[in-house]
Amino acid sequence: MTADSLTKALAAAETHCVERGEKLTPVRKRVLELVLEADGPVKAYDLLEALKPGPGSAKPPTVYRALDFLMTAGLVHKVEALNAFVGCSHAHDDGGAELFICSTCGSVEERHGAPEPVNAPAGFMIQRSVVEHFGQCANCRPA
């Protein structure tokens, strides 16, 4: 992500939060910035490292609280199979995203509106879906 589009994404995120009646505080904004800057999924403890130029500050709860907030706001997704997090420049309040993660270069593509599974057991009411596909993206795909 370029510096320019990063700035725009942060501004959009701020707007998005305000519309929801929530605050994008400095800590939260900084975490979002770090996640968006990354090329691929980021680990919580890498964020933690990045957050502490100063000595004592930035303990685990700091980053986990920020990530919880950002996930609830739809600005960040957790990649469950990696215990890592990816940013989402175009915030969306619908819970579900479908992730395509390249195992080679680490890039993540996000899609929305995955069709309801036709296979669902009768009467099952889906509240939250985790859909993550791992493989090779077009660039990394072997010839």
Next chain:
Amino acid sequence: MTADSLTKALAAAETHCVERGEKLTPVRKRVLELVLEADGPVKAYDLLEALKPGPGSAKPPTVYRALDFLMTAGLVHKVEALNAFVGCSHAHDDGGAELFICSTCGSVEERHGAPEPVNAPAGFMIQRSVVEHFGQCANCRPA
């Protein structure tokens, strides 16, 4: 799962392993039994507790190695979003399963043959998919 169908499932698992040229050793069999006995997803450290009636034995690597084996054999699936494991009485070598997990009663339904997502980015070659749906099963669904 009834005691009877558990016995049958273990026998089937044994056959399945032999066909693959692998051994369902006592530790592996015991872990599979514990996973199948459980009503829902089981945590690795709960298995660990269950494995040690005796004193010293059963350290984390024991259960993780057994689980790795069983997952590779397709006898057990990991629920990534819960860091837990579910058994699969009908072994299948195709990697992918679609899981429907009831957040209320913990029951897990498994389906196969989820259609390839139509949304995949151009040229993306999927190697492994994680598909987990959380919600309420027909029994637990509020009226």
Next chain:
DNA sequence: GAGGCGAATGTTATAATATCACGCCTCTAG
């Protein structure tokens, strides 16, 4: 049977991920 190989397991330690509990600060409504 002796020796050696490989797979599986035992054992010790530690890494990596995540949460709890408590207290302080700041803002704001009343």
Next chain:
DNA sequence: CTAGAGGCGTGATATTATAACATTCGCCTC
């Protein structure tokens, strides 16, 4: 003012997972 809520700092700890090395056992060969 003051009381409550939200956000954050801080220390401790819980939970999940792996690394590294030693040991055992079956099997094959000589």
